[in-house]
Amino acid sequence: MNRTHSPLFHISKRASIPWYISWAIRAAAIVAAMLVCALVTMLLTGADPIRIYVTIFQGSFGTVRKFWVLLQELSILLCVSLAVTPAFKMRFWNIGGEGQVLIGGLATAACMFYLGDKMPSGLLIPVMIVASILAGAIWALIPAIFKARWNTNETLFTLMMNYVAIQLVSYFCNIWDRKGSGIVGIINPNTRAGWFPVLAGRQYLLNVLVVAVLTVAVYIYLRYTKHGYEISVVGESERTARYVGIKVEKVILRTMLLSGALCGIAGLLLVGGTDHTISTTTAGGRGFTAVMVSWLAKFDPIFMVLTSFLLAFLSRGSSQIAQNFGLNHSFGDILTGIILFFIIGSEFFINYRLSFRASSEKEDGSHA
Amino acid sequence: MLETLAFYINRAVQQGIPLLFGSTGETLTEKSGNLNLGIPGIMYAGGICGVIGAFFYERGAAVMNPFPAVFIPLVCSLAGSLLMGLLYCFLTVSLRANQNVTGLAITTFGVGVGNFFGGYLIKTSGSSVASLALNATSAFFRKTLPFASKLGAFGTVFLSYSFLAYLAVIVSLIAGILLRRSRVGLHLRAVGENPATADAAGINVNRYKYGATCIGSMIAGLGGLYYVMDYASGIWSNDAFGDRGWLAIALVIFTIWRPDTGVLASILYGGLYILSINNILPTGGVGAVKELYKMLPYVMTIVVLVLTSIRNKKENQPPAALGLSYFREER
Numbered sequence: 001m002n003r004t005h006s007p008l009f010h011i012s013k014r015a016s017i018p019w020y021i022s023w024a025i026r027a028a029a030i031v032a033a034m035l036v037c038a039l040v041t042m043l044l045t046g047a048d049p050i051r052i053y054v055t056i057f058q059g060s061f062g063t064v065r066k067f068w069v070l071l072q073e074l075s076i077l078l079c080v081s082l083a084v085t086p087a088f089k090m091r092f093w094n095i096g097g098e099g100q101v102l103i104g105g106l107a108t109a110a111c112m113f114y115l116g117d118k119m120p121s122g123l124l125i126p127v128m129i130v131a132s133i134l135a136g137a138i139w140a141l142i143p144a145i146f147k148a149r150w151n152t153n154e155t156l157f158t159l160m161m162n163y164v165a166i167q168l169v170s171y172f173c174n175i176w177d178r179k180g181s182g183i184v185g186i187i188n189p190n191t192r193a194g195w196f197p198v199l200a201g202r203q204y205l206l207n208v209l210v211v212a213v214l215t216v217a218v219y220i221y222l223r224y225t226k227h228g229y230e231i232s233v234v235g236e237s238e239r240t241a242r243y244v245g246i247k248v249e250k251v252i253l254r255t256m257l258l259s260g261a262l263c264g265i266a267g268l269l270l271v272g273g274t275d276h277t278i279s280t281t282t283a284g285g286r287g288f289t290a291v292m293v294s295w296l297a298k299f300d301p302i303f304m305v306l307t308s309f310l311l312a313f314l315s316r317g318s319s320q321i322a323q324n325f326g327l328n329h330s331f332g333d334i335l336t337g338i339i340l341f342f343i344i345g346s347e348f349f350i351n352y353r354l355s356f357r358a359s360s361e362k363e364d365g366s367h368a
Numbered sequence: 369m370l371e372t373l374a375f376y377i378n379r380a381v382q383q384g385i386p387l388l389f390g391s392t393g394e395t396l397t398e399k400s401g402n403l404n405l406g407i408p409g410i411m412y413a414g415g416i417c418g419v420i421g422a423f424f425y426e427r428g429a430a431v432m433n434p435f436p437a438v439f440i441p442l443v444c445s446l447a448g449s450l451l452m453g454l455l456y457c458f459l460t461v462s463l464r465a466n467q468n469v470t471g472l473a474i475t476t477f478g479v480g481v482g483n484f485f486g487g488y489l490i491k492t493s494g495s496s497v498a499s500l501a502l503n504a505t506s507a508f509f510r511k512t513l514p515f516a517s518k519l520g521a522f523g524t525v526f527l528s529y530s531f532l533a534y535l536a537v538i539v540s541l542i543a544g545i546l547l548r549r550s551r552v553g554l555h556l557r558a559v560g561e562n563p564a565t566a567d568a569a570g571i572n573v574n575r576y577k578y579g580a581t582c583i584g585s586m587i588a589g590l591g592g593l594y595y596v597m598d599y600a601s602g603i604w605s606n607d608a609f610g611d612r613g614w615l616a617i618a619l620v621i622f623t624i625w626r627p628d629t630g631v632l633a634s635i636l637y638g639g640l641y642i643l644s645i646n647n648i649l650p651t652g653g654v655g656a657v658k659e660l661y662k663m664l665p666y667v668m669t670i671v672v673l674v675l676t677s678i679r680n681k682k683e684n685q686p687p688a689a690l691g692l693s694y695f696r697e698e699r
Contacts, residue, residue, distance in 0.1 A: 011695075011697075012697065013695070013697065013698065093468055093691070095405075095468060095472070146674055146677065150674070150677040150678050150680070151677060152673060152674055152677035152678075153673065153677070153686050153690075155403065155468065155691060156617075156621050156673055156686070157670060157673055157674075159405075159614070159617070160618060160621075160666045160667075160669050160670045160673070161666075161670070162614075163611060163614060163618075163663070163666040164663050164666050164667060164670075166611075167659050167660060167662050167663035167666070168659075168660075168663070170659040170662070171656050171657070171659040171660050172656075173659075174655060174656030174659055175654070175656045285476070288472045288475070288476070289472075289476075291468060291469060291472055292469050292472060292473060295466055295468075295469045296469075327484070327487075327488075328483065328484060328487035328488070328606075330479070330480045330481075330482075330483035330484040330487065330606070331480070331484050332480070333476050333477065333479060333480025333481075333483070333484070334477060334480040334481055334484055336476055336477075336480070337473055337474070337476050337477025337478075337480055337481075338477070340469075340473040340476070340477075341455065341459065341473060341477070344459055344463075344465045344466070344469060344470055344473060345458075345459055345463050345465065347463075347465060348463035348464060348465065351464075352464070
């Protein structure tokens, strides 16, 4: 008996776990990640860790303006995350958020560019909204059609669509730019045609409100509607879905239309409400970050507010570190990466239980 | 005419080699069922680790010897990308995390590491431009056969590359044979197709996943090293590597998971890029059309992906368990 090889620990799946333990594990992971981040920053800058943490907070809460920038970052990231979530829930790995956002932004910019002096803002903005939603939806629908009809791998397809979108944007940037540098610059700087109205003197307030409404809407859609139910059935088991008479193809197409449309709205908010210009970096990797935001929140729109806050907070904080300590901005990516690794790793301890050899022998003894 | 053609083929090959390294590495990885979207980050890490090694050797050594000048960056690059591969494996295989999320995080991290340390070294070197030049090391890496230039077009097309380029071709050919003809390859494919069955047949699934992903990462990392030391003549500037990592992933699909096909396909990808930036393809006088040509590799990849799924031939499909973590006790 003692001769047989028994592993040091045994891994088993947890049946269920109280929510406070799972959040305690996540919090512990974040604390551990922050310690590692501080250590890395100390090694690279020689600054003391307290100052580093203070700086991270200053990045988001230092001034009123910085706080609004944080809210803006949070809401756009949240919007893209909301967009990809319905698809993820049905196990359709839409990592084409980046491209869908860009195409939505491109459609918005095209409306502003070509129609800016042809129609009043009251008409132009609705046209922009429709155009961006359509563009995003079509971009997402293409991979969905092939997935539904021929089971084409959607992860790889949507990934490739990102780069097609990037080159398309790059093409139009070169067409629209009159100086030959390939940079469009602010569109309609004088007439401000197609710029979103500034509410209460705050440029980003409208974006924040739109995304807040969308968050609630997506939550209700996924939780309390028939569509939302069908999505989770398809995600849990496609065979069960077929057996109970859900048309899986239809659900895939419909959900991806929604996913793309929401991405289009994110592009609209970025171009019409924030940047008033377009470039290949308008989406800024948010399509990829959104995958992580959505997954970390277990595809729950309300928790996504928290996770997108975390990532926006970190990115603002680390660019503040970069600025204060004279490091370059990529330092933020390193810190974000470290924190993501810890959170990703922590999910294991939420889903599985480790029982060590000594304790498992005891259990065996008591059963015998 | 022949000389010009040879010149362009030469450029296309040089452009294609980083993609070939990347796609060979990613193919091996995907054959084990791991969809490593961290490859772009790993290639960055491979590149910057080589640069770091070269930087300190150039600074430290009074007289540079050819052997350590090549060996040190090579080992640094391999070690860097191995660490990234291990991290990916630890999270996805041991901790069974979602592969897409982990891969994307690795890419964020790797690109961040590359640009951060790149920027740091540029600042340290006191360079007036936003780049770091490692000409001396690059010269060793770019050593070619002495008689290549005397053989005209033949020499330009076939013999004028540095050792890393030939290594890329050899590695991908070996990987192709290994996957299709060896027992190890058979086991690896079994792990990627159906890990539960492979496990039941006595194959150590985790060992194969770790092995293939780590070796794959190291191969991909060499693509980053080749890009800096050879293609870019030892000049590191941030973000210069661009989206080559994603192109490498596209190439995996384009070659339908066959590393040996990658040799020609990577040259095709490189060739398309060279043709578009050199104004050889017709643009109708509109420079912006170049940007549309850069779309071509991705569009071709989509077409291949769609066609293989429509024709639905068994041997042309992605590994069946691609992207899924394996847990023995889950049924």
